[in-house]
Amino acid sequence: MPIELTDIARLAQILERSGVDTIEIEEPGQSLKLVVDTGQRMAAAPTLAAPAADRSVVAKADVAGHFLAAHPWRDKPFVAQGQRIEAGAIVGLVKIGLLYAPIVAPAAGIVDAVIAKTGATVGYGTPVVRIRPLS
DSSP: OOOOHHHHHHHHHHHHHHTOOEEEEEETTEEEEEEOOHHHHHHHHHHHOOOTTOOOEEEEOSSOEEEESSOTTOSSOSOOTTOEEOTTOEEEEEEETTEEEEEEOSSOEEEEEEOSOTTOEEOTTOEEEEEEEOO
C-alpha cells in the first residue's frame, strides 16, 4: 500500500508533538525517512518573535530535505528581502534526493527575511521565509 501525502503530514505532526525528530519506514518497493528539525526551529524561534501588532506570516517547508534559495540552474534566488510577492509565489525549494518540492508564500506581501540558509537541512514545518502582508 503506497504512503499517502496526508499520512506523511500526520506522521510529521505526531513526531513534532512527541519530540521525536526522525522516523524511517521501509516496505517492499518503498521507503520513507521523515526528519523534523525541532532543534533549529527552537533556536530560530527568538529571531521570529515579533511585537504583538506584527502580522507577519511565515512560509514553511512541507517536507524534509535541503533548502535551496534558487533553482539549481539559476544564480538568482526566488526571493530577496524587500521584494514584493504574491500569494502562491515560489519562495524556495526543498531538495529531496533527486526531487525538488516548492515552498510557496501563504500570503501576498513584502519579504521581510529569508530565514533558512541555502543547503540547510529543513524538516516539516521549518520556517523558511517571513513575509509582511500588504495592508
